[in-house]
Amino acid sequence: MFEIAQSRTRRIEGHDPLLDTHASDLALPVGTPAQSRSSSPLLSRRARILAVALIAGLGIGAMEEAARLSGTPELERLARFAGFGIDQVALEGHRMSFDGEIFDAMDLGNVRTFAALDSAAVKARIERLPWIDTAELSRVYPGRLEVRVTERKPYALWSRADRRYLIDKTGRVLAAVSGEALPDLPRFAGEGAAGEAAGLMETVARYPAIASRLAEAERVSERRWTLRLTNGSTLVLPADNEVGALEMLSRDPELLAVVTAGGQSLDFRGPGRVAVRSEENGSGTGPGAAPGAGS
Numbered sequence: 001m002f003e004i005a006q007s008r009t010r011r012i013e014g015h016d017p018l019l020d021t022h023a024s025d026l027a028l029p030v031g032t033p034a035q036s037r038s039s040s041p042l043l044s045r046r047a048r049i050l051a052v053a054l055i056a057g058l059g060i061g062a063m064e065e066a067a068r069l070s071g072t073p074e075l076e077r078l079a080r081f082a083g084f085g086i087d088q089v090a091l092e093g094h095r096m097s098f099d100g101e102i103f104d105a106m107d108l109g110n111v112r113t114f115a116a117l118d119s120a121a122v123k124a125r126i127e128r129l130p131w132i133d134t135a136e137l138s139r140v141y142p143g144r145l146e147v148r149v150t151e152r153k154p155y156a157l158w159s160r161a162d163r164r165y166l167i168d169k170t171g172r173v174l175a176a177v178s179g180e181a182l183p184d185l186p187r188f189a190g191e192g193a194a195g196e197a198a199g200l201m202e203t204v205a206r207y208p209a210i211a212s213r214l215a216e217a218e219r220v221s222e223r224r225w226t227l228r229l230t231n232g233s234t235l236v237l238p239a240d241n242e243v244g245a246l247e248m249l250s251r252d253p254e255l256l257a258v259v260t261a262g263g264q265s266l267d268f269r270g271p272g273r274v275a276v277r278s279e280e281n282g283s284g285t286g287p288g289a290a291p292g293a294g295s
Helices: 034-038 041-070 073-084 099-106 119-127 193-204 242-251 253-261
Strands: 003-005 088-092 132-140 144-151 156-160 163-167 173-177 187-189 214-220 224-229 234-236 264-267 275-278
Touching (some): 119 132, 193 242, 253 264
Parallel strands (some): 187 214
Antiparallel strands (some): 132 144, 156 163, 264 275
């Protein structure tokens, strides 16, 4: 059995003051006779303690490696008897992740000693959990394992197949959300939108008149974006040329006035042309109106 410690308060461990001595404390003043340096009782004692500590460390490493390679219950029991069992686990840094998910990823039911703990594999499994960004494992002898995690931050809401999800800036799905009270985050929809969301937001942020009115960005056919604004206007952007369309809009006061007035759809997919139509009746207006069909 092991103890799970979830508090951030760390146990104060006793140390031999001699082992905490800095290297500068071991140096004798310049000019001290060689005989005095070699015969110093304090220096000899410190040297013996450091040597014993080194040998003990090597012994610990050898025992752990032997137990890890053999995997025999006898060596595992010996490791636990010697103080290398995992008796306490301290978990820090999580708020959205469940304790049980992290402990399951550590496989504590089968891992009872530091010798049996594959730190790299445990770290990788913990970081595969939805909310976890990074995980760090530290051993504190005897018997304590400290796990410190950092969590990912929600970046946007993504709608897919009538479900809504929280995603981070990389597009990783963090959790499903439901209900009417949704977080005040940028909203995206459509297949492929999650992975491209951050890039689009960086582009749109350069055009404040659009960014301040953006209600939702929909990824269409995983190729292009349609931007829906809070005033009812819609911007149909061409594939791979969002910047060109937004530049054209920002430099044309008449087009920008149409967009900010609300209730209009502007289609930028025609080369060098913009189709303007009312969202109410769908009729194209203005010179050089492009067809509304196509993707």
